Amino acid sequence: MERLRSLLRPVTSVPLARHLIVALIAFVVAMAVIGSSSQYLQTRYAEMAYFAIAAGGLTLLTGLSGQLSLGHGALMAVGAYAATLVLERTGGETLADVFVALLVAITVCAAVGVVVGVPAARLHGPYIAGATLTLAVAVPRLANQWDVLGGEQGLQVSVPRATELPARIQDLVWFFTAVEIDQYSFLAYLGWLLLAITFVALANLSRSRIGRRWRAVRDDDVSAELAGIHLGRARVVAFTVSAMAAGLAGGLMAMNVRLTAPGAFTITLSLTLLAAVVLGGLGSLTGALIGAGVLAFLPHFATDLGESAGLSATQAAEVTPVVYGLVLMLVILLAPAGIVGSLRSFLARSSLTSSLTSFLGQTKEKTP
Amino acid sequence: MQQFLDTTLGGLVLGAVYAAFALALCLIWRSTRIVNFAQAAMAMVTTYIALSLINADVPYWVAFLAAIAAGFGLGALIERVIIRPVEGKAELNAVILTLGLFMVLHGLTAITFGVQHRGFPAPVSTNAISVGDTSIGITPFGILTIVVVALVMAGLVVLFRFTDLGLRMRAAAFNGEVSRLLGVRVGRMLTLGWALAAAVGAVAGMLIAGGDLMNPAFMDPFVIYGFIAAVLGGLDSPLGSVIGGLILGLSLSYVTGYVGEHLAPLVALGILMVVLLVRPSGLFAAAAARRV
């Protein structure tokens, strides 16, 4: 083991290489897990992937640059509609169509991110919360205003059939998983592939100069400004990067739900993303992944739990938001010194969880 | 012309409700410097309590008072148990806490009372008032709404300006340390601020639900519109909140009537951003500029 480590040292000491290795291993494992799962579970994994991408972006924003956004549901909506409109024009029959659609979704969201990020950079606390919450309500409603966006009943999304995928990809999947690729597993693989790429990009960004600036701004904006960091610019960049992640997530969501309609992008979606980020630990990408797993799997467990406790199906469906809300409240109440700081110190204090800290802390760095 | 008059009157009634809601947010801001994003959910809970009473054949006005009392108790309870630990801490904490509370109250109400849409009666007629042969676009219930909000506003002014209790509340909110030295029981004053706010919110809930269908999500738009109305008025001033509410109500009514219902939240966002970026202390705040 020691020899292996020393052999690997040149590779593992470079953050990019390290992140790539972790991501590659994780992706291969994810592929194996997805390939051996039922179609139903594959749809859940696909959902987990796009939630994780969005939560990862939000983690970067809230955890690293200290800005709160309750408007990421709206940004996902922008991404979803952009991808859907592109797929509608191109027919959505090939893998290339899918990637073009997702690229457009990311680009459009980057632009929206700048537009929203510039004014948002000047707000703080309750004001940015209220403004982004209004954004979350306002944007999806626009779908009802213009016919091209399909109104309340939404736009249908076409994705390539698995049999139309390039033979090379079908063979590759078969080679790795010994299961023929189909509609459901295709979307799950696609989601996890993009998740791995996104997380490598985000992890590198947070280890870079830009990331250090964000943390400086988050921890003490006055000192950061004295040190020559342009506060507004740092915040706008953070907002834009996180909007791009939300756009990608929205595009993937559209393909999975196969429908893009305003009813998908409720206030609850935005609050739920916040819950995932807070639950996983602000500032940690692994935390965002765990939070997204909870988002994808909890509703079904919680609903079953509620029903077995004698609630009707419609009441049981409300157990999930209660759990999310409680998570938000408990984290705040049990970590009174401020979420980020106290979560860290809490983990650091506890010897039992110190290994977990280093695990969670792979993207967290103390400000120099 | 007729449509313009109807739209304006409709906007005034809507504005009165926003104003009541903004007043509630303002009361909480004054006492604890927190924006309560759970305000709408708290009002929704008290309105459901009133509906249960009404459906059990309790007279409307008794149910109305019960909702206010329930709001008072709920506000006090929430301040003591949930809000107290984050008072004076990082402001992000209070924001996330009240958002969590919003989700919890929402879900628990849905579980307790069901998610069905249910009719909510009005205490007076909801038919338009006629002058001669032409009917004008306001109902007795609309007039009642405006009167009730005006009374609440007047009551708060009397409380803060002319009573000893009001003075102590203002002192506690203005400077807790000094007030404590002067013998004001600051904690109790803050609790009272939340309780009063929730009671005002309960009134708003009753006025919104009357003559309409209600369900656990029926107050959701007020999370943002109440906030915007309060920020318009500067968050600090009860009078500003009322005027902010009326301005927002009229604006949104015109947008809905002449441009399109679906653009209303976007216009509201536009108003909010303009106020925050151009006149951060609100349209009416006399105090020093605030940091937004």
Add this chain to the structure above:
Amino acid sequence: MRNTARRAVQVVCVLTTASLLAACGAGKERPSEDGTAVGVTDTTIKVGAHFPLTGPAAPGYSEIPSGHQAFYEYVNDAGGVHGREIEMVVKDDAYNPTNTSAVTNDMILQDEIFAMVAGLGTPTHRAVVQRLNDDGIPDLFVSSGSLQWGDDPGTSPMTFGWQTDYEIEGKVIGQYVKENMPDAKVGLFLQDDDFGEDGEKGARQFLDAQIVDVQKYTPGGSTDFSPQMSSFKSKGVDLVIGFNTPSYTALSQIAAQGVGFKSKWFYSNVGSDPALVGGLLASMTKGKIPAEQGVKLMDGMMTTEYLSGVDAPDDEWVKLWQKVWDAYSKKGSEKLTNYRIYGMAQAYTLVQALQANGKNLTRESIVETIEKDGASFEGPGLAPFRYSADSHMGISGMSVVEIKNGASEPLTPVLVTDIGDAPIEEDDSAASDAPPSSGLPE
């Protein structure tokens, strides 16, 4: 950096554990398809449906599944269909198309239904039609009158409509208004989706010159329709034709009173149930008048009818529904309503189709059976089905009625037609069909 290896191992552990946990709880293996269809065994057939059990469309529509379930129990107690008992899975979509997509996914992959039956709503069901057809899952008797379920079997071969569609409803209403109220200034109040669009298309065939204003609403959006009613008032509208769901009938009435707009009202069949809308109106009015008095508020409104309802207790079909409901309603205290009748009538058609299909049931065979025999199914509908290989449209006609004291008084005989410019003809022949004495389709 020596943590890297450990981290990698940890990532693997977390993922594996998560998937194992998930696999234990939620996952089920798909059965191998050895000749028998998914969702069908020798003794059971599992069907599924999405309904708005909550949300703005729930009042009324949420009662439909209880009608289905009561009728299936009645059939199951009589030995089922070809020895198979019918089981129905019902999922709530809150009339939100995104939810419909999610619950349909669950029904296909987790509950493994044989067919979707009576999924409700135009905007909602529209979200899953392509999916059901792509996967080859029968999508029978959609609870909506949109054209898209049946006018193009080439694109949606597995989907069948059931109720009279909105276009011919628009035509029937349009012709009646043109003949009887030629001077009326008509305002259309439409749900802002294919439902409203199909109705408008039919009505415009006759009323294009009479329509002076069109107002729309979004389900789940604002519940205050004062702006819409103000617009009608300012344009001098004196007859409103509404293609909307029941809650919105009540809300539009409240808003009209609120702005002092007086008019004649003509509501589409799906939004006009007197008992339900009257009850809603009563609960929202001053001092909360008793629900029974609420139906008086509906007096004078016009609507259409393609099934006999609770106001005709002597009708042979209604007698059957009453008998089944009395014996099999889950909560004995709840009354038979028109929505439960609707559900039982749909269930009757399903049983009819399964009966006609014979013992050898596959997803393809049920579609073939309905295409071949469906047009000759005798059932509670006042007009025959139009099922064939070229059309999957449901009931072909309806009559215009006026509501008085919560009951409907016919203004026309049954009028039968088809989509497009097919002529409207009087045809009472299907209205005299009576149920078999057993109450079970033969």
